Structures are given as C-alpha cells and as structure tokens.
Amino acid sequence: MTDTSVSTDSTQRRDQQEPILNVTGLKTYFFTRAGEVRAVDGVDLSLKPGEIVGLVGESGSGKSVTSMSILQLVSDPGKIVAGEVMFDGQRLDKMSKRQMRNIRGDRISMIFQQPNASLNPVFRAGEQIAEVYAAHTALKKAVRNERAVEMLEKVGIPDPASRAKAYPHELSGGMAQRVMIAMALASKPDVLIADEPTTALDVTIQAQILDLMVSMRDELGTAILLITHDLGVVAETADRVAVMYAGQIVEESPTNELFADPQHPYTQGLIGSIPMPGERRERLTVIPGRVPNLVDMPPGCRFAPRCEARIAHNLTKCTEVEPDLLQISPGRKVRCWLFEEPDPTADGAS
Amino acid sequence: MGRFIARRLLSAVPVLLGILLLVFSIARLIPGDPCLLALGERATEELCDAYNERFGLDEPIVTQLGIYLGDVAQGDLGDSLRFSKPVTTLLKERLPTTVELTLAALFIAVLIGIPLGVMSAYRHNSKLDVVTMVFANTGVSMPVFWLGLMLQYLFAVVLQDTPLFLPPSGRLKAGMIPEPFYEKWGLPEIGIFEFISNMEILNGMLTLNWEVFWSATSHMILPALALATIPMAIIARMTRSSLLDVLGLDYVRTARAKGLKENVVILRHALRNALLPVITVIGLSLGALLGGAILTETIFNLSGVGKTLFDAIEARDYPVVQGFTLFIAFVFVLVNLLVDVLYTYLDPRVRVS
Numbered sequence: 086m087t088d089t090s091v092s093t094d095s096t097q098r099r100d101q102q103e104p105i106l107n108v109t110g111l112k113t114y115f116f117t118r119a120g121e122v123r124a125v126d127g128v129d130l131s132l133k134p135g136e137i138v139g140l141v142g143e144s145g146s147g148k149s150v151t152s153m154s155i156l157q158l159v160s161d162p163g164k165i166v167a168g169e170v171m172f173d174g175q176r177l178d179k180m181s182k183r184q185m186r187n188i189r190g191d192r193i194s195m196i197f198q199q200p201n202a203s204l205n206p207v208f209r210a211g212e213q214i215a216e217v218y219a220a221h222t223a224l225k226k227a228v229r230n231e232r233a234v235e236m237l238e239k240v241g242i243p244d245p246a247s248r249a250k251a252y253p254h255e256l257s258g259g260m261a262q263r264v265m266i267a268m269a270l271a272s273k274p275d276v277l278i279a280d281e282p283t284t285a286l287d288v289t290i291q292a293q294i295l296d297l298m299v300s301m302r303d304e305l306g307t308a309i310l311l312i313t314h315d316l317g318v319v320a321e322t323a324d325r326v327a328v329m330y331a332g333q334i335v336e337e338s339p340t341n342e343l344f345a346d347p348q349h350p351y352t353q354g355l356i357g358s359i360p361m362p363g364e365r366r367e368r369l370t371v372i373p374g375r376v377p378n379l380v381d382m383p384p385g386c387r388f389a390p391r392c393e394a395r396i397a398h399n400l401t402k403c404t405e406v407e408p409d410l411l412q413i414s415p416g417r418k419v420r421c422w423l424f425e426e427p428d429p430t431a432d433g434a435s
Numbered sequence: 436m437g438r439f440i441a442r443r444l445l446s447a448v449p450v451l452l453g454i455l456l457l458v459f460s461i462a463r464l465i466p467g468d469p470c471l472l473a474l475g476e477r478a479t480e481e482l483c484d485a486y487n488e489r490f491g492l493d494e495p496i497v498t499q500l501g502i503y504l505g506d507v508a509q510g511d512l513g514d515s516l517r518f519s520k521p522v523t524t525l526l527k528e529r530l531p532t533t534v535e536l537t538l539a540a541l542f543i544a545v546l547i548g549i550p551l552g553v554m555s556a557y558r559h560n561s562k563l564d565v566v567t568m569v570f571a572n573t574g575v576s577m578p579v580f581w582l583g584l585m586l587q588y589l590f591a592v593v594l595q596d597t598p599l600f601l602p603p604s605g606r607l608k609a610g611m612i613p614e615p616f617y618e619k620w621g622l623p624e625i626g627i628f629e630f631i632s633n634m635e636i637l638n639g640m641l642t643l644n645w646e647v648f649w650s651a652t653s654h655m656i657l658p659a660l661a662l663a664t665i666p667m668a669i670i671a672r673m674t675r676s677s678l679l680d681v682l683g684l685d686y687v688r689t690a691r692a693k694g695l696k697e698n699v700v701i702l703r704h705a706l707r708n709a710l711l712p713v714i715t716v717i718g719l720s721l722g723a724l725l726g727g728a729i730l731t732e733t734i735f736n737l738s739g740v741g742k743t744l745f746d747a748i749e750a751r752d753y754p755v756v757q758g759f760t761l762f763i764a765f766v767f768v769l770v771n772l773l774v775d776v777l778y779t780y781l782d783p784r785v786r787v788s
Contacts, residue, residue: 158691182697190694202685206784207707220694252783268693 104131104171105275105308106155106193111168113147113154120380124150124163126332129410130310132276137302137309139319139340141355142329145376148312151329152278155310156193157185173275191221194269198281200261204253210264211237211249217271236267240297259290266297273305280312295322316359320344325416328352331377331387334410337418348419350394386422394423436779440772447768451761455507458760459500462753469516469751490516492753503757512761513754517747522758525743527626531633532606533739536731537724539636539659544667545717551667552674552713557701559679567671574668583661583734590657601657604736607635608650616641658735662728666720673716678709711782718774725770726763 108130115122125147132138140148153159155170157177170177172193177185194217197203204213214233218224224232230249237245240263253261262282269277279298283291299322302309311323319326319340326343328336328351336349347353357370374391377383383390389403402422410420469492470483478486487493491502506513512522551571555564591603607613615632617624619642632638636655639648681687682705690704729741736742740759747755779786 156692158688186694186696188694189692195689195692197685197689199685203689205686205690205704205708207782216695217693220696220699254784265689268689 102133105134105173106130106132106310107171108151108155109169109171111151111154111170112166113150113159113163114166115163117162117380122379123332123382124379125154126382128168128329128332128334130327130334132308132310134275134308135302135306136325137299137311137323139323139326140310140312140329141314141316141319141326143314143376145379146329147332148314148329149280152195152280152310152312155278156189156195158189187221190217190269190274191272192274193276193278194272194274195278195280196262196265196269196282198284200258200265200285201253201256203265204256204261206253208252209249210251210253210256214249214264214268214271217268221272232271233267236271237264240264240267240270240301241293242267257290258286259293262286262290262294263297266294266301270301270305270307274307276308276310277301278310278312281314282311283318284313284315291318292321298322316344316355328355331382332379333387333420334418335388335420337410339416342417348413348417348424349388349421350392350423351388353394386420388421394421398423436776440776443772443775444768447765447772450768451764454764455504455757455761456500458757459503459753462748462751462756463496465748465751467751469753472750473516490514503754507761512758515747515752515755517750517752517755522754525755526740526758526762527630528633529738529740529743531630532635532737533725533728533732533741535634535636535655536658536662536728536737536739537721539655540662540724540728541666541717541721543659543663544670544720547663548667548670549674549710549713551671553678553701553706555671555675556678556682556709564675568675571668571671574664575672577664579661579665579728580730580734582664583658583731586657586661587734602654603657604654604734606651606654606737607647608654611647611650613638613644613647614642654735658728658731658737661734662724662731666717666724669716669720670713673713674709677712678705681705681709684708707781711778714777714781715774718770718777722767722770725766 108128111125111128111130112123113125115124128147128151130138130140130151140151142148150159150163153163154165155177157165157170157180159165165178168178172188177188180188204210208216211230211233214236215226215229218229218232219226222229234245234249237248242248242260242263248256248260248264253264256264266282277298282298283294286294295318298309298311301307311319313319323340326336326338326340327334328343328349330351336343336347336352338348343352344356347356351372354370354372358372360369372391373393377387377390383404385402385404385406386392386395386408389395392403395403400422406422408420408422408425410418411424412418413424468483469490470486471478474482474486484493491499494502503513510523512526514521515525518525551567555567558564587603590599590601594600602608613635615624615629616622616638617628617632622628631641635651636648639645639651678701682701687700687705690700695704726740728739729745731737732739732742733745740763744756744759744763746752747759
C-alpha cells in the first residue's frame with residue numbers, strides 16, 4: 086500500500102467487479118445439551134476478486150465458525166441451518182461432498198492460528214505442500230515436489246530445497262506460517278481465508294506475514310478474508326472491514342472510514358480501547374459488561390445490554406426489537422437503531 | 436542409532452540381574468522339595484542327598500547363586516532337574532510353539548482391533564461405535580480360560596461333524612511327524628533351521644506339505660482366537676480413543692481444508708499419528724504373549740514357554756523357572772527397545788540426534 090495511486094486504481098477496478106464470494110443470511114447453530122448455540126446468526130459477507138476483507142470481533146463472536154461454514158467444514162454438533170454461500174456463481178452449500186472437496190484447497194484455501202499445530206508433525210513441509218497438487222492436479226510426483234519447493238521460495242523461505250525436507254517441529258512459528266501460506270496458495274486459489282494468521286506470532290513476524298499476504302494478493306489476485314480480533318492487523322492490511330458481535334455483523338465499512346469515523350457503538354468502543362501513540366488519555370475506553378451467552382440471547386439488539394449510546398439517547402426499542410443491517414452511506418452498513426432514520430445528531434453518540 | 440541401541444541393551448543388564456536375583460530367591464522360598472517331587476514321596480534320605488549333590492542343591496544358597504550367575508554369564512542356564520537336559524535346549528524346543536501362537540494371536544488382534552477402533556472413532560457415538568465398544572469391554576473382561584473352554588465346546592463338540600470342526604488341543608494331528616524342511620531340501624542341521632522347523636505352520640509351508648500345514652493351522656486357530664481377544668479389545672479401545680483425540684487436532688482440519696478425501700484424512704493424516712500409543716500397547720502385548728500364555732497353552736495343551744514354566748514351578752524345577760523367567764524379562768527389554776526404535780521412524784519428533 087505504499088503506492089496510493091495503484092491502490093486506488095485497483096480499488097476502483099474492484100468496485101465494478103462482481104463478488105467472487107457472497108455469503109447471505111448464513112446461520113450456523115450448534116445443538117448442544119445446554120441448548121441451541123447460535124454461533125453465526127444471519128451473516129452477510131461478500132468478497133471481490135483481489136480484495137482483502139477484515140472480519141473483526143472478540144473471541145466467540147462467530148468469526149471462525151463463519152469461515153468454517155464457508156468451506157462447509159462445520160462438524161457435529163454444529164449445523165448450517167440457513168443461508169447461502171455463493172462462490173463464483175455456484176452454491177457451495179448445495180454442493181456434493183466431492184464437488185466441495187475439489188473447491189477446498191484448490192479454489193478456496195485456508196490458513197490457521199497455530200501454524201506449527203496446523204502442520205502434520207509426521208510429514209515433511211515439502212510433502213504437505215505437494216499433497217495439494219496430488220489432490221487437485223494430475224502432476225507427476227517429481228513435478229509436485231519441485232512445485233512445492235518453488236512455492237516455499239515464493240513465500241520467502243531461504244534455502245527452500247532443504248527447508249522442504251524439514252519437519253514442522255523444526256520450523257519456527259513464522260516459518261511454519263509461511264509454509265502454511267505456501268500450501269494454501271499452491272494452487273493459486275481465488276479466495277484465501279486466513280483465520281487469525283498472526284495471532285500466535287510475535288510482532289515483527291506478524292508484520293512480515295501480513296506483508297507477505299498482501300504481496301501474494303498483489304501477485305496472484307487472491308481475495309483474502311482476514312479473520313482477526315486485532316484491529317491493528319486489519320488497519321494495516323484490509324480494504325474493507327466487517328465487525329462481528331455475538332454471531333452477527335454489526336458494522337461494515339471501508340477500512341479508513343471505519344477507523345476515522347466508527348458508527349456502531351460497539352465499534353466505537355473497540356476503537357476507543359486501542360492505545361494511540363502520542364495521545365494522552367487518562368484511561369482507555371472499556372466496553373462495560375461481557376459478550377452475551379450465545380444460547381440465551383437478549384431480545385432486541387444483542388449489544389443493547391452493554392450499550393451506553395442507548396442510554397444516552399434514551400432508546401427503548403433496542404431491548405425489544407432486533408435492528409437490521411442498515412445502509413447508511415455507499416459501502417457502509419450499521420446494525421443499530423440510532424441509524425433508523427439518518428440523523429446527524431446520532432453521530433458521536435458516546 | 437547403533438549407539439542408542441547398545442546403550443539401551445547395556446542398561447538392561449542391571450534389570451535382568453535384579454530379576455534373576457528375585458526369581459532365584461522366590462523359587463527357593465516356595466515350600467516344596469524338588470527331590471521329593473522328582474523321586475516321589477517315599478524317596479529315602481540317602482537317595483535325596485545323592486540327588487541334591489548331583490544337582491548342586493546341597494550347597495548353601497549363596498554359593499548356588501554364585502555358581503549360577505557365573506554359568507549364566509557364560510550363556511549356560513543350567514540343566515533342567517526334571518528333563519535332565521540344558522534349559523537352553525528346552526527353551527529352543529518350546530519357544531517355536533509360543534512364537535507361532537503369539538504371532539497368530541497378535542495378527543488377529545491387530546487385524547481386527549485397529550479397523551474396529553478406526554470405525555468406532557470415525558462413527559463416534561453411533562450404534563456401530565456402541566456395539567464395538569461393548570464388544571471390546573466384554574473382550575477385555577473375558578477370562579481366557581472360560582473363553583478357551585467355550586471355543587473348544589463350540590468348535591470341537593457342537594460342530595463336531597460339520598466342516599467347521601476345529602481340533603480342541605495339541606499341535607498336530609495325532610501320529611503326524613512332519614519332516615523338517617532342512618532335511619527335505621538337504622540343508623545343514625543348524626540351530627536356526629531347527630528352530631524354524633519347530634514352527635509347524637511355517638515348516639509345513641517350507642516343505643510344501645499342505646496336510647501338515649493345514650493340521651498345524653487348524654490346531655492354532657482356537658488358541659490364537661482365545662489369546663487374541665484381550666489384546667484385540669485393548670488395541671480397539673486404544674485406537675479409538677487415540678484417533679478421536681487426533682481427529683480434533685488442527686492438522687486434521689488443515690488436511691480437510693486442503694480438499695483431501697476423507698479416507699486420506701483419516702488413514703494418512705490422522706491414523707499415522709494416532710497409532711503411536713497403539714504401537715506401545717502392541718509391543719507390551721507382544722512381550723506378554725511371548726512370555727507365554729500360561730492359561731491358553733495349558734487349556735489347549737500346547738507345550739510352549741508358558742506351559743513349561745508353569746509345570747516347572749509345580750515341579751520346583753529351579754533352573755527352568757530361573758532360565759525361562761530370565762528369557763521372558765529379556766524379551767520384554769527387547770520388545771521395548773524395538774518399540775522405541777520404531778517410534779523414531781514413525782514420529783520425527785523423537786528422532787535421536
């Protein structure tokens with residue numbers, strides 16, 4: 086993102102494109118003994134080719150379940166109960182197991198939080214990358230291995246030929262995540278889902294991995310769904326951000342607008358809780374209360390019990406009726422009763 | 436790797452020595468006089484003195500121990516009081532049957548136990564899983580002597596005149612004296628060949644004598660089944676729980692996200708890791724079974740290591756008790772070593788640098 090003009094150009098180009106991935110009304114529930122856990126409850130999300138979308142939220146807000154639902158990898162007792170996942174004109178949720186397998190790892194791939202644990206300890210790094218070619222191409226073994234080494238080189242691993250022979254426990258966290266990225270991008274997928282890719286890494290390595298992801302996007306045109314709880318990661322990397330709270334998206338906006346002018350009281354709270362260098366504040370803002378129990382959701386807006394704006398504006402509707410995700414300006418959506426009728430005073434609510 | 440094995444073998448010496456001391460003392464602490472057991476209740480005192488002198492039993496126990504340890508260090512385990520032949524010879528005669536029985540039982544246990552465990556884990560909490568685990572728990576708690584008797588009753592009595600009849604005891608059909616394979620093919624009569632020729636199933640195959648082969652195999656089926664039940668149940672349960680753990684791990688999710696087929700995910704990615712603890716269990720079973728399955732060998736009248744040891748204890752045949760116990764301990768050490776070496780091949784994380 087050093088070259089603004091290029092970035093703006095490609096952003097404009099993207100704006101005219103149809104989304105490669107479009108999730109609408111996704112609901113994934115877990116049927117446990119304690120009750121129905123509504124981990125994902127009506128999520129809409131779209132991703133255009135080459136776009137990086139950040140999906141932000143606290144632990145337990147349903148980010149990872151959303152990503153597993155996209156890949157149709159939700160396992161028992163979880164179940165996708167409603168919604169559709171459109172990918173390149175096809176409904177993933179209607180696909181057979183075999184069709185879905187052909188998509189996974191080939192056209193949509195994924196990387197995870199714990200890179201070392203995400204690699205199989207008994208196979209060499211190179212083998213695990215080559216396996217992607219074995220599953221999705223008819224290449225010969227020697228060629229597959231060669232390609233694996235090329236991928237390792239591409240993700241910036243020094244001495245890739247010998248690194249390909251390393252076992253996961255012989256790799257550092259950063260290296261292992263590079264291997265994971267090499268594996269995920271081996272078949273030049275249209276979409277990469279990165280689930281907290283940098284959370285387990287230390288800060289300098291985090292920056293390297295994020296840079297790598299951005300440069301791979303630039304090179305391969307892969308759209309990235311970047312799932313994280315870290316607003317800093319999103320600010321640096323994403324073109325657009327969706328903020329999740331208790332299984333729903335509460336705000337969606339281009340990244341810079343979101344940080345400059347957050348609309349939803351929850352987003353405002355989140356951004357207020359980041360320490361800013363050079364800024365003097367007595368205390369960081371905190372959001373009072375805690376995430377609601379996903380089994381026993383409050384009626385009305387899920388954020389209402391913790392919402393200070395609701396009290397400040399003396400809104401009673403919030404605890405009774407659930408708000409919809411409202412479009413408040415081009416590219417910006419908010420799920421909050423404050424925006425029911427666009428009202429300039431509703432801004433700066435906190 | 437060579438140094439690792441050598442170190443491990445060397446560290447086994449004190450263990451074996453300790454076992455030897457223990458068995459030596461315990462054998463002599465059991466009440467009962469070997470002379471009276473060998474020569475009969477009415478043997479005279481002079482006769483017993485002569486007997487004791489001949490076998491060195493008149494020396495003080497510490498001296499006996501010293502002499503014995505000296506002999507063992509030279510590879511001599513002494514002579515059996517009952518059979519008047521070297522313990523090592525006796526071991527060579529009796530071990531092949533035990534080896535055959537062990538391998539047959541373990542083969543059945545692994546071949547059935549692992550797939551059962553895999554299916555149970557994969558169809559976790561399904562009817563199949565419940566049935567399998569009830570079966571496995573029954574297997575673990577089934578007394579082998581009872582199971583052995585029931586198998587004999589079913590296959591030798593109930594099914595007596597059907598093609599499903601299986602012989603209830605012994606090693607071969609009465610009167611059958613198979614030709615050792617080395618004689619048939621004009622090979623020299625060396626120890627290892629003799630040992631192999633005493634494994635009747637193998638010998639039948641090597642001499643191409645299919646009558647002997649079938650007779651030996653049919654005699655082995657029931658004891659092997661009886662003996663396999665417990666290890667099979669343990670292996671099935673271990674495979675199930677270990678695979679269930681592994682299936683929840685991150686790298687299995689990665690394998691699925693890569694678009695691999697479900698059987699590749701389970702068999703290549705998950706099972707390979709899940710088998711590590713199972714291999715330990717198989718190793719322990721192998722050690723225990725090679726040490727002789729006393730009950731099974733007794734019920735099915737197979738003169739293997741276990742039955743011989745049991746008879747030797749009854750007859751206070753001290754050298755045999757000591758020698759066989761030492762051998763069993765040594766087998767355990769070797770099997771453990773084998774498991775450790777296998778681990779280094781299966782799990783790169785424990786590879787010795």
